[in-house]
Amino acid sequence: MLTPPSFIDDKAIAGAVATHWLPEATEARYLPWGFGAHHWRVAGGGTTLFVTLDQLGPRHTAASLEATYAGAAALAAAGLDAVCAPLPSRSGRFTVDAGCGALSVTPWLDGRSPTETEAGEPRHVGEVVAALAALHRAAPPEGLREWTPRVGPRFADEVRARTAEPWTSGPLAQEARAALAARHEAIARWTSRYLELADLARARRDAWVPTHGEPHNDNQVITACGLTLVDWESLALAPRERDYADLLEAGAGERLDHDPAMVELFALDWRLSEIAEYLSWFAAPHTGTDDDRTALEGLYEELSAAEE
Secondary structure (H helix, E strand, C coil): CCCCCCCCCHHHHHHHHHHHCCCCCCEEEEECCCCCCEEEEEEECCEEEEEEEECCCCCCCHHHHHHHHHHHHHHHHCCCCCECCCCCCCCCCCCEECCCCEEEEEECCCEECCCHHHHCCHHHHHHHHHHHHHHHHCCCCCCCCECCCCCCCCHHHHHHHHCCCCCCCCCCHHHHHHHHHHCHHHHHHHHHHHHHHHHHHHCCHHHCEEECCCCCHHHEEEECCEEEECCHHHCEEECHHHHCHHHHHCCCHHHCCCCHHHHHHHHHHHHHHHHHHHHHHHHCCCCCCHHHHHHHHHHHHHHHHHHC
């Protein structure tokens, strides 16, 4: 997230990391990176850690997030070099309850994320294809959650009902409400097709594999040792096409064994889950921060598919 959270400060983050992972931790610096979780750089005793605060729901419970990060650690232990896995706390768990979410840490990586242009270059695409192929061949870790549809058959009706009256929750509320209301028919059409494809995917459950879920360029880090995939919060057992959106856009289709129907499923999975999250975001109190404006841009981007 671009804006530091109001409900926890850097000192509390450093203290939690010192208690559960790195006793020497003294310095915590907020990182305005990503969108969805809060991040810090925490250092002490010559060690640097990357710290994440995940807020639970709608994607996770405390138990499912712990199982997900434990699964990522199991994949790394099994020899998947591209997995930047969370580090266990003193208790052996990979997440710690911070009262306002779940804390986790990973090693600090000396490297950088590629730009969208760099991520589309043939050599880099080949590295990502190879990393995902290894992931998809891996034995599923014990307790790995299974992908499930993010919205149900009544989603479009819920959107219509929640946007029927003016919103007074913040400075961007009415603009977001109007945009959602204007796309109701498209949302209903997308939802119907999405659930049809989800049924098809479940009928092929025996072919599901471990998937990252969001292996786009922002979740890639290029280090001296090669490509590393970060942010394993979305790890799940699913059709392999869940990981292919950016690769297919980069022209890697001939290198990927993929089912167009499953590609369509996960394009809709992303779009509808984003719309659902933005609906909740702007119906709730907000103040017009940089995160709020970025979220509104994201909402328009997802809804614009109605005009394609």
